[in-house]
Amino acid sequence: MDIDGLQKEISNFASERNWEQFHTVKNLVLALVGEAGELASVVQWLEGVDKTFLDSNQDIRQELADELADVFIYLLRIADVSGINLLSAAEEKMKKNSTRYTIEKSFGNAEKQ
Secondary structure, eight states: OOHHHHHHHHHHHHHHTTOGGGOOHHHHHHHHHHHHHHHHHHHTTOSSOSHHHHHTOHHHHHHHHHHHHHHHHHHHHHHHHHTOOHHHHHHHHHHHHHHHSOHHHHTTOOOOO
């Protein structure tokens, strides 16, 4: 499935439940913030969470996958409801980032430019 197909599936899911009335941009953004908090809570007190850690901790990996999916679903729903093409917006943002964070200024440097 591609992003457009997933957005349609999410939209249909909301429509079938008569949830569009609740899916304002503001409500969806606040729900996304809540889900981001749940994502953070999966790893908040753990040390050394990287792919190796996750490969040997399948329960945590699954929790992380579930919360990432929730964040992604809300992000796609916000984009759909607000009429923003998320892929185009991301491509434009990457162009801006390339100019703002040049290799010369940013290589090995985590400071905000």
